[in-house]
Amino acid sequence: MHNTNEILNLNNEYIPLVAQIMEIRKRGNTPLAYVRTYGCQQNVADSEQIKGLLGQMGYDFTENPEEADFILFNTCAVREHAEDRVFGNVGALKSLKRKHPSVLIALCGCMMEQKHIAERIYKSFPFVGLVFGTNCIHQLPKLMYDCLVDGKRLVFRGNDDTTVYENIPVKRDGTFKAWLPIMYGCDNFCTYCIVPYVRGRERSRNPEIIISQAKELIAKGYKEITLLGQNVNSYGKGLPTEDKMTFAQLISEIDKIDGEYILRFMTSHPKDCSKELIDTIAESRHISVHLHLPFQSGSDRILKQMNRRYDREKYLEIINYAKEKIPQLSLTSDIIVGFPGETYEDFKQTLSLVEEVGFTSLFTFIYSPRNGTPAAKMADPVSYEEKNRWFQELLSLQEKISAKRCADMVGKQYRVLVESINEKNNELQTRTSGNVIVEVQGDEGIIGTFQNVEVTSARNWILKGKII
Numbered sequence: 047m048h049n050t051n052e053i054l055n056l057n058n059e060y061i062p063l064v065a066q067i068m069e070i071r072k073r074g075n076t077p078l079a080y081v082r083t084y085g086c087q088q089n090v091a092d093s094e095q096i097k098g099l100l101g102q103m104g105y106d107f108t109e110n111p112e113e114a115d116f117i118l119f120n121t122c123a124v125r126e127h128a129e130d131r132v133f134g135n136v137g138a139l140k141s142l143k144r145k146h147p148s149v150l151i152a153l154c155g156c157m158m159e160q161k162h163i164a165e166r167i168y169k170s171f172p173f174v175g176l177v178f179g180t181n182c183i184h185q186l187p188k189l190m191y192d193c194l195v196d197g198k199r200l201v202f203r204g205n206d207d208t209t210v211y212e213n214i215p216v217k218r219d220g221t222f223k224a225w226l227p228i229m230y231g232c233d234n235f236c237t238y239c240i241v242p243y244v245r246g247r248e249r250s251r252n253p254e255i256i257i258s259q260a261k262e263l264i265a266k267g268y269k270e271i272t273l274l275g276q277n278v279n280s281y282g283k284g285l286p287t288e289d290k291m292t293f294a295q296l297i298s299e300i301d302k303i304d305g306e307y308i309l310r311f312m313t314s315h316p317k318d319c320s321k322e323l324i325d326t327i328a329e330s331r332h333i334s335v336h337l338h339l340p341f342q343s344g345s346d347r348i349l350k351q352m353n354r355r356y357d358r359e360k361y362l363e364i365i366n367y368a369k370e371k372i373p374q375l376s377l378t379s380d381i382i383v384g385f386p387g388e389t390y391e392d393f394k395q396t397l398s399l400v401e402e403v404g405f406t407s408l409f410t411f412i413y414s415p416r417n418g419t420p421a422a423k424m425a426d427p428v429s430y431e432e433k434n435r436w437f438q439e440l441l442s443l444q445e446k447i448s449a450k451r452c453a454d455m456v457g458k459q460y461r462v463l464v465e466s467i468n469e470k471n472n473e474l475q476t477r478t479s480g481n482v483i484v485e486v487q488g489d490e491g492i493i494g495t496f497q498n499v500e501v502t503s504a505r506n507w508i509l510k511g512k513i514i
């Protein structure tokens with residue numbers, strides 16, 4: 047185990063060395079890196095640290111892998127589909143490496159923390175020079191140095207170090223929206239999920255560092271900060287006594303910072319979602335009126351098999367409390383269809399919960415077996431085709447609910463953050479505090495500002511509005 051200072055010293059040594067090597071090896075005027083990120087916001091935030099380190103090593107960034115000196119895929123392992131995409135895209139780099147032998151191709155992220163995948167990559171893709179896992183980003187300069195100097199292939203993974211390394215530089219993708227990780231890893235071991243195996247044990251960052259980084263972002267003009275963790279509600283567990291803080295206390299401390307910004311967070315786990323948290327949101331000045339609270343299944347029998355540690359009644363109790371305290375509340379959720387042993391009767395419980403709660407939108411997934419998880423060993427008699435029919439039934443129910451919720455927004459006014467321009471119709475995309483997109487006419491110059499809009503029409507879940 048290292049401490050943060052040792053890592054800083056190590057990086058101070060290796061960063062200039064890599065920069066020197068790349069000064070000679072670069073193909074163009076400056077060394078160029080192409081970084082592609084798959085998966086969730088946690089990976090996006092990791093890539094921002096990786097880019098921070100690459101920037102210190104003298105790299106500039108490109109969207110075109112053809113001209114890069116360093117190509118990195120930061121991968122996701124959550125479902126088979128995510129992994130298949132990575133395998134396909136890595137395979138396609140073979141001809142590029144043949145054309146430009148000096149390019150260093152690297153893979154990192156959650157997929158690499160599965161032994162069988164790392165081995166398959168090593169065997170099938172000899173042109174991949176470096177593989178590193180989720181817990182060794184802070185060591186990137188040394189790893190790159192070793193690869194570049196020796197020209198040897200390097201696999202560095204399976205590191206179960208739970209030290210939280212601070213002071214890693216960050217190069218943010220956004221200029222007014224920022225990701226701020228508050229914790230890493232997960233201890234929940236939901237039986238279907240690979241995340242605890244590939245991200246390691248849950249650990250929280252020091253609250254003072256988080257709060258001061260939030261202050262810094264707001265002072266720099268960031269308008270939206272999203273706090274990240276696999277289960278933000280259990281933030282603070284394991285912190286030394288003098289730093290102890292709950293998630294509700296943390297967001298209420300951040301909320302005290304003056305400025306024009308919105309504070310979001312994800313993801314919440316229903317088993318740890320406290321009334322204290324709901325009260326904090328209700329009383330806050332900056333926290334969004336949006337709660338993403340994945341319930342996965344509406345059947346108590348399946349929730350038990352999933353090891354989720356709450357039941358339908360507990361879930362509804364939080365939801366109803368939140369709806370009462372936060373009148374504008376917008377709810378979203380994740381759902382898995384076709385967990386091993388799920389019957390149509392179980393699935394109907396999911397449908398009825400969706401109907402009862404009235405979500406703004408849903409992230410729905412067909413169960414995908416993950417090697418090494420308990421669920422992958424459970425009997426799974428229902429065919430994929432059947433699961434897909436259930437899945438379609440869920441989608442069409444939610445479409446109706448979303449359409450109704452959108453129609454209810456017509457004629458009402460909302461404060462929105464203007465995010466981007468939709469190239470297809472030249473309209474500005476804006477987002478409400480409840481995390482709903484409203485398209486408006488307006489000048490590109492107001493991207494990154496808050497505006498008030500009135501929703502003028504709704505077609506299914508596409509909302510149009512005007513700035514007032």
Ligand code: SAH
Pocket residue numbers: 124125238239240241275276277313314315340342380381382411412413414415416
């Ligand atoms: N920590 C977050 C979720 C991270 S993964 C939470 O607990 O809410 C994001 C979503 O992917 C999960 O909520 C779940 O709905 C889905 N998911 C995870 N593993 C899956 C699997 N094996 N098959 C299908 N969906 C899965």
Ligand code: SF4
Pocket residue numbers: 232233234235236239240241242276277315
């Ligand atoms: Fe996976 Fe469950 Fe952890 Fe979420 S809480 S990351 S679903 S194990």
Ligand code: F3S
Pocket residue numbers: 084085086087088089121122123124156157240241244245
């Ligand atoms: Fe995927 Fe890893 Fe996130 S598995 S969903 S990138 S934590």
